[in-house]
Amino acid sequence: MAIPTEIVGSLPRPMKLQEAYQDLDDGKIDFSELQKLQDEAAEDSIRRLEETGQSPVTDGEQRESSFATYPLTDTLAGTGLADNLAAGDGQYFAIFDDGHHRQLPRLTGGPFKYKTYASEFVEKNKKIAKGDVKQAVIAPSMLMLLYPLDDEIEGYSREEFLSDLVDECEKDIRQCFDAGAVRVSIDFTEGRLANKNDSRNPWTGKDMLQEFIDLNNRVLDRFSPEERRNIGIHTCPGGDCDSVHSKDVPYEKLLNHMFDINAGYFLIQCSSEDDRESVYKLCGENRREDANGVPQVCFMGVINPLSPEVETPEQIKNELVTAAKYIPVERLGATDDCGFSPFSRDVKPSHGSPDFARDVAMQKISARLEGARMATEELGV
Numbered sequence: 204m205a206i207p208t209e210i211v212g213s214l215p216r217p218m219k220l221q222e223a224y225q226d227l228d229d230g231k232i233d234f235s236e237l238q239k240l241q242d243e244a245a246e247d248s249i250r251r252l253e254e255t256g257q258s259p260v261t262d263g264e265q266r267e268s269s270f271a272t273y274p275l276t277d278t279l280a281g282t283g284l285a286d287n288l289a290a291g292d293g294q295y296f297a298i299f300d301d302g303h304h305r306q307l308p309r310l311t312g313g314p315f316k317y318k319t320y321a322s323e324f325v326e327k328n329k330k331i332a333k334g335d336v337k338q339a340v341i342a343p344s345m346l347m348l349l350y351p352l353d354d355e356i357e358g359y360s361r362e363e364f365l366s367d368l369v370d371e372c373e374k375d376i377r378q379c380f381d382a383g384a385v386r387v388s389i390d391f392t393e394g395r396l397a398n399k400n401d402s403r404n405p406w407t408g409k410d411m412l413q414e415f416i417d418l419n420n421r422v423l424d425r426f427s428p429e430e431r432r433n434i435g436i437h438t439c440p441g442g443d444c445d446s447v448h449s450k451d452v453p454y455e456k457l458l459n460h461m462f463d464i465n466a467g468y469f470l471i472q473c474s475s476e477d478d479r480e481s482v483y484k485l486c487g488e489n490r491r492e493d494a495n496g497v498p499q500v501c502f503m504g505v506i507n508p509l510s511p512e513v514e515t516p517e518q519i520k521n522e523l524v525t526a527a528k529y530i531p532v533e534r535l536g537a538t539d540d541c542g543f544s545p546f547s548r549d550v551k552p553s554h555g556s557p558d559f560a561r562d563v564a565m566q567k568i569s570a571r572l573e574g575a576r577m578a579t580e581e582l583g584v
């Protein structure tokens with residue numbers, strides 16, 4: 204059995220598409236014109252991923268305002284915002300190391316409903332792809348930050364909101380499978396950030412990791428072990444405009460707890476860590492062979508999407524062989540540290556342009572596939 208590989212989700216949006224998102228905000232085009240360009244970029248993403256041999260494929264999230272806000276708004280500026288949300292003064296979901304931030308809308312009342320489910324993308328992608336399709340969805344633990352951190356919303360209690368949120372997240376995942384996705388991974392970038400203690404971003408000082416894990420399990424526990432085999436959790440220290448938000452938080456604070464989530468597999472940032480071997484070890488020690496009926500598979504990040512330098516298959520092979528010292532090889536996979544552009548606006552400065560960054564992403568994915576093939580051979584599996 205070959206060492207499996209999986210893409211996290213996103214690819215850089217072509218500059219033309221990023222400008223179209225802006226044009227929608229500026230009222231220069233309507234949503235159908237944006238959608239035409241999104242569909243073109245999605246089709247190009249799928250075709251090019253298929254050329255590398257990557258399976259399952261994604262559409263590179265070309266139709267999403269971001270990995271976190273796709274259910275809520277058409278653009279990051281808040282054009283086409285869902286009901287009961289206000290733009291501009293919600294919580295920061297992250298303040299990045301270079302000082303830029305990304306902000307969530309603020310919930311103003313209930314009930315909480317998604318405006319867009321990720322299955323809409325799966326349905327479109329299934330018509331384009333020759334083979335299997337996967338979809339990334341956002342974790343309830345991120346969207347719980349839509350609710351004010353300390354205050355109660357009059358007429359809509361925190362518990363009512365969380366109950367609606369869990370229903371919506373379950374529906375988001377279930378509909379992706381129903382639309383034909385073979386894998387659904389849940390983006391959990393707020394996991395490591397939960398121990399940041401950044402005074403500019405109050406929720407990161409409230410020790411919320413356990414609350415996040417419990418909430419994610421409220422969703423996962425609604426799925427059978429067979430279903431959870433194909434439901435993953437992605438963790439990373441963020442990756443936006445060449446910057447990260449929580450790489451300075453000791454990784455063990457997350458990895459000692461993350462595997463309490465009853466998911467069947469994990470997509471784990473690792474290649475940009477200084478001490479990668481300790482990460483393999485922590486994953487090997489903490490992963491569970493029986494997470495309520497499902498063994499947990501660790502897909503280790505062997506590609507750094509923030510760097511334009513393309514990893515060699517040899518480097519990747521060596522990393523996977525080292526990882527196999529700590530993680531049983533039948534529970535080991537390879538992935539990228541993160542999506543290549545989680546947010547719709549990211550010009551990929553260190554690459555020079557997002558269009559060039561798309562080319563680089565394909566080279567990196569090809570290298571990952573080849574490196575995993577070489578590791579499979581060397582480990583004799």
Ligand SMILES: [Zn+2]
Pocket residue numbers: 211392437438439440441442540541542
């Ligand atoms: Zn990520």
